[in-house]
Amino acid sequence: MKAAVTLQSGSPEVIEIQERAIPEIKEGWVLIRIKAFGLNRSELFTRQGHSPNVVFPRIQGIECVGTVEEDLSGTYTKGQKVAAIMGGMGRDFDGGYAEYTLVPLQIVFPFESNLPWSTLGSIPEMFQTVSGSLTQALEVREGETLLIRGGTSSIGMLSCQLAKHLGLTVISTTRNKAKKEFLTANGADHVLIDNGTVSQDLKELFPEGVNKVLELIGIKTLKDSLRCIKTGGMVCMTGILGGEWTLREFTPMGDIPSLGKLTVYMGEAANLKKGMLQDFIDAIADGKISLNIDKVFRFDQIVEAHTYMESNMAKGKLVVEI
Ligand SMILES: NC(=O)c1ccc[n+]([C@@H]2O[C@H](COP(=O)([O-])OP(=O)(O)OC[C@H]3O[C@@H](n4cnc5c(N)ncnc54)[C@H](OP(=O)(O)O)[C@@H]3O)[C@@H](O)[C@H]2O)c1
DSSP states (O other): OEEEEEOSSSSGGGEEEEEOOOOOOOTTEEEEEEEEEEOOHHHHHHHHTOOTTOOSSEEOOSEEEEEEEEETTSSSOTTOEEEEEOTTBTTTBOOSSBSEEEEEGGGEEEOOOOSOHHHHTTSHHHHHHHHIIIIIISOOOTTOEEEEETTTSHHHHHHHHHHHHTTOEEEEEESOGGGHHHHHHTTOSEEEEOSSOOHHHHHHHOTTOEEEEEESSOHHHHHHHHTTEEEEEEEEEOOOTTOOOOOSSOOHHHHBOTTOEEEEOOOOGGGSOHHHHHHHHHHHHTTSSOOOEEEEEEGGGHHHHHHHHHTTOOSSEEEEEO
C-alpha cells in the first residue's frame, strides 16, 4: 500500500509517500481500506515535534473513513462503510494517512450514506469534538446563548451550525474583520472581532453575559472568556489555537466568577455513541446541517495540505481523498 510516513519532526516536507506492507489482521482489530481522511491541528503539532510520546517514523492520521476489508470478530462485513477515530490512531500505532489501516474494534463506527467520500472524510473527528464539547461538556440547552471563541476554525464553524440546530443564540469571534460575513453566512447571530478581549463588546450585546462559552483559542483568551459568562454560566476549553498551554497567573477566586464553571473537553471515540454519527450524517444528507470544507487534496498532495493547514488560510475543514 501507499502510506504517507512522517519520518521525523519538522516542516511539512518530513512527510514522505512510501510503499509499505498492508497491516496484518489480528483479533480485536479491524482492517480498513481508507477512502478519505480529515486533517487535524493535533497532527500538525505532532509533526512539528510537540507530541513527545509519538515515535517517528509514524503514519499519522487520527481519523479516517473507508470500507471494512477484514474483521475477524464478524462485527463488520467486508465492504461495510465505517469511520475510525482517535484511540491512539496515528500516534501510538500507524493511522489514517495510508491506503489501509488496522484499528481497534472499539474506535470503529459504522454508517450508511451516499454522500461523497470527500464529504464523509471531513466528519468523524470534527463531529466527535463538536458534539462532545456542546452536549456533554457544556450541556447546552435550547434558548441559551453561546459564545464561540475562534469561530472561523472548522470546529468553530460546525459548533455554530450544531448550536443553531439545537436552538441557541450564537456569537462567533474572529480576529479578521474580512471574515465577518463568512461567520454570519454560517449562521452566527452576532460576530465580534477578537483582539484578545471581547468581554466588553459582548456585554454591550448581552449585559448579563452569556450562558456558555466554547473556548477554542485557549489559554490566551481564557480569562477574558470567563468574564463573558453570566451567573452560573460555563466555559469549556476545547482548543488551543493560540498556541499557549499553561496559564501562569490564575486566581480561581477572582478569575472564575462566583458560581461560574470551567471545564475542558479532550475528546475520545468513547465519547461518541455508535448511532450519533449516523444521525449527524443523515442531518447533513437532509440539508439540516451544512459542512464547511475548505479544500479536498489528493493523497499525493499531503505535503501541500499540511503546508496549507499551517498557513492558517483555511476557512473550514481540509480533507484528503484517496
Ligand atoms: N479537544 C479536542 O478533542 C479537540 C479535537 C479537535 C480539535 N481540537 C482543537 O480545536 C481547535 C480548532 O481546530 P480546527 O482544526 O477547527 O482549527 P482550524 O480550522 O485550523 O482553525 C483555523 C482558525 O484558527 C484561528 N487562529 C489560528 N491561529 C490563531 C491564534 N494564534 N490566535 C487566535 N486564533 C487563531 C484563525 O481564525 P481567525 O484568523 O479568523 O481569527 C483560523 O481561521 C484547535 O486548537 C484544535 O487543536 C480539539
